[in-house]
Structures are given as structure tokens and as C-alpha cells.
Amino acid sequence: MGKKQLMKGNEAIAEAAVQAGCKTYFGYPITPASEVIEYLSWRLSEAGGEFVQAESEVAAINMVQGSAACGVRTMTGTSSPGMSLKQEGISYIAANELPCVLINVQRGGPGLGGLGPAQGDYFQAVKGGGHGDYRTIVLAPSTVQEAADLVMEAFDLADLYCNPVMVLTDGILGQMMEVVQFKSGTQRELPVKDWAVKGSAEHADGQRRIVTSYYLDSEKFEKFVKHLGEKYAQIQKAEQRWEEYLTDDAEYLIVGFGTCGRIAKSTVQMARKEGIKLGVIRPISLWPFPVEAFAKDVKGYLTVELSLGQMIEDVKLAVGDTTPVEFYGRQGGMVPTPEELLEQVKEKFDLK
Amino acid sequence: MNKVFDKTKGLTDVKTHYCPGCTHGIIHRIIGEILEEKNLLGQTIGVTPVGCAGFAERYFNCDMVGAAHGRASAVATGVKRSLSDKVVFTYQGDGDLASIGTAEAIHSAARGELITVIFVNNAIYGMTGGQMAPTTLPEQKTSTSPHGRSIEKAGFPLDMPKILSQIEGAAYIASGSVDSPKSIIQAKKYIEKAFDTQLAGKGFSFVSLLSTCPTNWGLSPRDAINWLQENMIPYYTLGELKTWK
Known part of the structure; x- marks a missing residue:
């Protein structure tokens, strides 16, 4: 460190x-x-x-x-x-x-x-x-x-x-x-980049390297695209990341990434003082979307975004139709306050 | 019996997809020969364009990277800045370099990027079926200028070597042709000097070569050569437009 x-x-x-x-x-x-x-x-x-x-x-x-x-x-x-x-x-x-x-x-x-x-x-x-x-x-x-x-x-x-x-x-x-504080070095074992161009004299096998994405053979191209698909499926399985804040006993959850997820934590602290059991799911990997985070038994989700509502589509796909998924957004460079979000929680879920 | 000619090791044995009579093959051979003669094949990375030469990574016998349309000199910049001790060249057509990739070409020259750009000008979009190119001559008929290129509506051709020769960072700019044995020998000298420019660290190097497209010009290979000689050679600036030697 x-x-x-x-x-x-x-x-x-x-x-x-x-x-x-x-x-x-x-x-x-x-x-x-x-x-x-x-x-x-x-x-x-x-x-x-x-x-x-x-x-x-x-x-x-x-x-x-x-x-x-x-x-x-x-x-x-x-x-x-x-x-x-x-x-x-x-x-x-x-x-x-x-x-x-x-x-x-x-x-x-x-x-x-x-x-x-x-x-x-x-x-x-x-x-x-x-x-x-x-x-x-x-x-x-x-x-x-x-x-x-x-x-x-x-x-x-x-x-x-x-x-x-x-x-x-x-x-x-x-x-x-x-x-x-910057962390030191990678702990992971990473694959050797033996596909990289360096000049063919630099390759141990003496074979030249070609980096290209042009296919005129549809069968070969389909095979390649399917290979990409398998890689993406592997990433979806291994790389979902998210943060949870006071979700254990939560009845309602705010879902927000980045700045919105951060603001939502302050909203949760305010809500808890009023007896509202609110928590936060903050997706960290947006793709792969952390679908696994949404296996929760709650009464409702409020997705908060600095847009007209985009991530909410992925939240709905993750939640399914079992639980209501509401939306609140600000646009144009405006940012919601924690109080504003608390008002929205109360309004959307009839907690007034 | 003595062998007097052999195919260069600078090219692979893959059969090219070029049309009969197309001059890409000649230009490929010249580049391959130079890389072989200068013993650079193991230290060279080539960058291919989108267009007729979009499969050239299969033909040049060195490490190759395929670029998006017009972006070859930007990709080559990325390669050269990562492997500064290697030789880097791009091979680009007129639609690729003089239209969609004009900015990349001009700014690579402006930066004095230590790359060699080979520009093949056949005054037409070949791969997509013979549309008007930025280099199509006035009144020349193409599939998007069926009545001939109108100066009023479509403006004038771009003379890329002339433009690039005005740029300080460009160290070597030459403009030749491959329509005769004499011009082919001259073209080879230009390309050799271009690679020498890069090896000497002098700056950006560029060789433009007038080329034919018998298929899309609707001419026999022989007539296409005649058309190039009668129409393109008088129009475009030829010779060494900028040199440091």
C-alpha cells in the first residue's frame, strides 16, 4: 500500500x-x-x-x-x-x-x-x-x-x-x-500474451501473428461469435460485483450505481431513524449486471439514476415480476439530495 | 540451370483474391522484396486497411494488424509507440486514406510519426463495387457518378502526396505509379527510401502509387494501364515531393 x-x-x-x-x-x-x-x-x-x-x-x-x-x-x-x-x-x-x-x-x-x-x-x-x-x-x-x-x-x-x-x-x-491510497501490484495469475504482434523474430515458435476481425466464411465467423458468447457467459458467472448496505433486514431497497449509490446510503441512515427498514444495492459491475444481488425477499425496489431510467431495465430483468420496481431520476447535471430520495421512497411505497 | 527469379519470402504462399490485372499484386511484391532484402521481415508489423487490401494480412509475411476503415495510420501509431524499435507500415487505398481516414493520415504526418504509409490510388472504391472515390477524376464515370464526376456537385479530387508534402513532420513524400517496368523500378526505389526514412528516425514517410482497377473501370488490364497513363498521370503530381537525403 x-x-x-x-x-x-x-x-x-x-x-x-x-x-x-x-x-x-x-x-x-x-x-x-x-x-x-x-x-x-x-x-x-x-x-x-x-x-x-x-x-x-x-x-x-x-x-x-x-x-x-x-x-x-x-x-x-x-x-x-x-x-x-x-x-x-x-x-x-x-x-x-x-x-x-x-x-x-x-x-x-x-x-x-x-x-x-x-x-x-x-x-x-x-x-x-x-x-x-x-x-x-x-x-x-x-x-x-x-x-x-x-x-x-x-x-x-x-x-x-x-x-x-x-x-x-x-x-x-x-x-x-x-x-x-494505491494498492500494490496484481495478485492474479494472468495469461501470457502470446497472441501479440512483436515482429515474428520475437516469437518463440517463429510463427507470425495476425490480429484481425475480418471473416468472409460464415461458418467460421459463426464459430468465432459463439466463442465470444461462451467467454461472455463465463464473465457473467464469475465477475458480478455489487455492494450491499443494510440489506439484511431491509423491506425496501434503493438500487443505484456510482454517485447515486453513494447518496442512497445517506438516505438509508435517515430512513432508519424514522423506522423505515431501507437498504441499498449498489451495482459495481454494470456488465455483467449483478443479477445475484436481487434474490431478496423485499416489498419493493426504487431504482435511482441520473438519467430518464436505463439501469432500471436490468433491475426489472433481475427482479422479475414478483416485486414492484419503481424509478426516480434526475437529469441535465442535477443530482438528488438524500432527503429527496427519502421523500421518493415514502411516496412510491406509500409510507407516509 | 541458374534460378534467375524467385518469389519473395516477403509474401506468403496464400493465393490472393485480387482481380486479374489488378496492380495490388505488383505493389505487394515490391514491399515484400524490400522487407526481405533489408532483412526486416522478423521485425516488421504491417497494418491493413478496409477495402481491396483488407485481406493483405494474409499475404505479407510478417506480423500484421487489421485496422478499421481509414484508421490504419492511427493503429500504426499505437503499434509504433508501443514497439519503437520495430518497423511499422500501413497499406491503404484511396477511399481508406483520402476520404474516411484523411484526418488520421494528415495528423500522423504532422506528428512526424515514424511509420511508412503506402497509398494505393486507383481513383475508385474497388471492394464495394466501383463507387466514386475522393481521387476519382473529373468526368470519370463510377457507380455513384454514372454521368461522370461533376465538379459542381462533387468537387475535385484530392492530391494526397501534394497535401502531405506541405506538412513539416513529413520527412519523405513520393508519388509514383506501377504502369510500366520503368515506373515499377522507380516505385521500388521510393518505397525503399520510405523505409530508410523510418529506420533513420527522420519522420513520417509516404509513397503514393497510381494503380489500376480493370474490373470497376470496365476495361481490360491493358486498356486500364492505357487509361491510367492517359488520364491519371497528367492529373496527379508525380516524383519525390519531399525528401531528406
């Missing part, structure tokens, strides 16, 4: 990447994510890596593809409109089964939107966004410490599954300063 430091969320993400062994970063400036690229512009070369400020988000993600194909730990970061531009590259990276880490410090959308925090990129992050049958592992932190931890974890998961991993934060988490 390193020493405790006070850091901005975006800078903690950037430092965590360096400490996780990230060797290349390709990015483009955008509010509220710019501290990631600013920090890495000096820090990465200090740590023996390479940094490129790309001409566009599109170029940046394709540089990531090239770097990932070399077996190097690589990352790009942006905010919502930038992430839209990266979707083409993410599809190719997933198809090429290349490991990389993507950061999205979400702001309000659609369109140019606003600069305030939002969670409206849930669908894009979790359901795809680029073309074709692929999945991105998506991790959503709710504190600066957790953001740093999950970035390190993201590099491991990317290498383990040869898949892009996204850390989905928002403008609040990116701009907020908190105490953070």
Missing part, C-alpha cells in the same frame, strides 16, 4: 493506471475528463510510457487498438460525447479480443448536453454502442478510492478475458477530491 494522498478523482484514475503498469495512453481533451489526459501527459513519460494527444477520439481509440495488439497495457479516457466517437474502435477491439481500459467520466446528454454529472451512458456502456455482438465489462465506482482500485482491477480483467473494460464514472467523481 502506498501512502495516503488527497487527489481529484480523475487524477487518481490516471495514477492508478500508471501503477497498474499502463504503458500507453491515447486521448483527446474533454470536460469533465481532461485531468486524466493532463496528468498522464507528464506522468506517463516519467514512468517510462508513451503518451499521445490524438487528433480525435476516433484516432485515440484506434491507437489503443494498435497498442493493445502489441500486448501492452493501454488506456484511453473521455467523457460522454467522446465515448460516442470511440464506439467503432471498441467494437473492433472486442472483435480482436484485445485487452484495454476505457474511462468514461459521464456528463449530461444527449448531444453536446451539459458539463454536469450524469449517468445517461448506461445503455451505451452496458448494451454495446458499437456494432455487432460484443460485450464490454463495465465497472462503476462511487468513491475516489474505489475508482483507483477499479482501474487497477480493470487492467487485470482486461488481460484475463482479452476484452475491453470500461470504468464508468461521472463529473462529480471526476472532479471531487478525496483521500486515496
Whole structure:
């Protein structure tokens, strides 16, 4: 463990990447994510890596593809409109089964939107966004410490599954300063990247390596897509992550990720003082969605999001039709207060 | 009997999918020969485009990465920044580099990226069936300019080597053709110099080659060569447009 430091969320993400062994970063400036690229512009070369400020988000993600194909730990970061531009590259990276880490410090959308925090990129992050049958592992932190931890974890998961991993934060988490302590090194045994291009003279077997995703033979292509499907099923089984807060005796649960999950904890403390048995499920892995967390005997769920309601679809799929699933959201960069959420709990579940 | 010619080890034995009379094969062979002659095959990573050369990773006998449409020089940037001691080249067509990937090409040059870009200009989208390209000549008929490219509606062709030669970070820019034995020998010298530029760490290197597309031009291979000589050679700037040697 390193020493405790006070850091901005975006800078903690950037430092965590360096400490996780990230060797290349390709990015483009955008509010509220710019501290990631600013920090890495000096820090990465200090740590023996390479940094490129790309001409566009599109170029940046394709540089990531090239770097990932070399077996190097690589990352790009942006905010919502930038992430839209990266979707083409993410599809190719997933198809090429290349490991990389993507950061999205979400702001309000659609369109140019606003600069305030939002969670409206849930669908894009979790359901795809680029073309074709692929999945991105998506991790959503709710504190600066957790953001740093999950970035390190993201590099491991990317290498383990040869898949892009996204850390989905928002403008609040990116701009907020908190105490953070960087954990040392990976404990996991990770597969050797013998598929990486290095120049054929570098390969022990002398065989050249090809990284591509082009198939004109439908039978072979189906076989490959089914292989992806099996990998995704394995990830769904092994990588569901979530946090529970006072769920043991809870009659009602707030479901919220990232910033919303954090605010909901304060709501629970207030509710408990009034005798309302409220708890929180905070999904940490958004894909795979933590379906296992929802095997609960409760009277109702309130999904809280900084959007018009996107994760609620996954909550409903996980809960089934046995228990009511309600929704409350704020948009445009507005954030609910704990009091506001308590009011909603009372209103939706008739507890007044 | 002495063997006077052998296929280069720079290319694999996989049969190419190129149409009869297409000049991609000549350009592939030149690159393969240079990589073999310079003993670079084991240290080279090639990046392929989307378009007719989208399967070229099967043909070049070195490590290869396939890029999305137009993104080859961005992918090559990622490779070169990760493996700075290796040789990195892209192989791109005119739709790929001069249209959807213009930004990537120009900014790789601006950064002085130590990569070699081979640009094949046949004035048409070949793989998708002969649509108008950014390099299609005025009045040239294609499947999306059936009455000939209208300057009023579709503007003028882009002369990529001329544009790139204006960029400070570009160290070597040459523009040739593969329409005759003489021009093929010249093209090989250009490509050799381009790789030398990269090896010497001088900056971005780029070779444009005028090429034919008999299938989509609707001409026999011989007539296609004539068409290139009569129409493309007078239009496009040829020669070494920028060099450091």
C-alpha cells in the first residue's frame, strides 16, 4: 500500500493506471475528463510510457487498438460525447479480443448536453454502442478510492478475458477530491500474451501473428461469435460485483450505481431513524449486471439514476415480476439530495 | 540451370483474391522484396486497411494488424509507440486514406510519426463495387457518378502526396505509379527510401502509387494501364515531393 494522498478523482484514475503498469495512453481533451489526459501527459513519460494527444477520439481509440495488439497495457479516457466517437474502435477491439481500459467520466446528454454529472451512458456502456455482438465489462465506482482500485482491477480483467473494460464514472467523481491510497501490484495469475504482434523474430515458435476481425466464411465467423458468447457467459458467472448496505433486514431497497449509490446510503441512515427498514444495492459491475444481488425477499425496489431510467431495465430483468420496481431520476447535471430520495421512497411505497 | 527469379519470402504462399490485372499484386511484391532484402521481415508489423487490401494480412509475411476503415495510420501509431524499435507500415487505398481516414493520415504526418504509409490510388472504391472515390477524376464515370464526376456537385479530387508534402513532420513524400517496368523500378526505389526514412528516425514517410482497377473501370488490364497513363498521370503530381537525403 502506498501512502495516503488527497487527489481529484480523475487524477487518481490516471495514477492508478500508471501503477497498474499502463504503458500507453491515447486521448483527446474533454470536460469533465481532461485531468486524466493532463496528468498522464507528464506522468506517463516519467514512468517510462508513451503518451499521445490524438487528433480525435476516433484516432485515440484506434491507437489503443494498435497498442493493445502489441500486448501492452493501454488506456484511453473521455467523457460522454467522446465515448460516442470511440464506439467503432471498441467494437473492433472486442472483435480482436484485445485487452484495454476505457474511462468514461459521464456528463449530461444527449448531444453536446451539459458539463454536469450524469449517468445517461448506461445503455451505451452496458448494451454495446458499437456494432455487432460484443460485450464490454463495465465497472462503476462511487468513491475516489474505489475508482483507483477499479482501474487497477480493470487492467487485470482486461488481460484475463482479452476484452475491453470500461470504468464508468461521472463529473462529480471526476472532479471531487478525496483521500486515496494505491494498492500494490496484481495478485492474479494472468495469461501470457502470446497472441501479440512483436515482429515474428520475437516469437518463440517463429510463427507470425495476425490480429484481425475480418471473416468472409460464415461458418467460421459463426464459430468465432459463439466463442465470444461462451467467454461472455463465463464473465457473467464469475465477475458480478455489487455492494450491499443494510440489506439484511431491509423491506425496501434503493438500487443505484456510482454517485447515486453513494447518496442512497445517506438516505438509508435517515430512513432508519424514522423506522423505515431501507437498504441499498449498489451495482459495481454494470456488465455483467449483478443479477445475484436481487434474490431478496423485499416489498419493493426504487431504482435511482441520473438519467430518464436505463439501469432500471436490468433491475426489472433481475427482479422479475414478483416485486414492484419503481424509478426516480434526475437529469441535465442535477443530482438528488438524500432527503429527496427519502421523500421518493415514502411516496412510491406509500409510507407516509 | 541458374534460378534467375524467385518469389519473395516477403509474401506468403496464400493465393490472393485480387482481380486479374489488378496492380495490388505488383505493389505487394515490391514491399515484400524490400522487407526481405533489408532483412526486416522478423521485425516488421504491417497494418491493413478496409477495402481491396483488407485481406493483405494474409499475404505479407510478417506480423500484421487489421485496422478499421481509414484508421490504419492511427493503429500504426499505437503499434509504433508501443514497439519503437520495430518497423511499422500501413497499406491503404484511396477511399481508406483520402476520404474516411484523411484526418488520421494528415495528423500522423504532422506528428512526424515514424511509420511508412503506402497509398494505393486507383481513383475508385474497388471492394464495394466501383463507387466514386475522393481521387476519382473529373468526368470519370463510377457507380455513384454514372454521368461522370461533376465538379459542381462533387468537387475535385484530392492530391494526397501534394497535401502531405506541405506538412513539416513529413520527412519523405513520393508519388509514383506501377504502369510500366520503368515506373515499377522507380516505385521500388521510393518505397525503399520510405523505409530508410523510418529506420533513420527522420519522420513520417509516404509513397503514393497510381494503380489500376480493370474490373470497376470496365476495361481490360491493358486498356486500364492505357487509361491510367492517359488520364491519371497528367492529373496527379508525380516524383519525390519531399525528401531528406
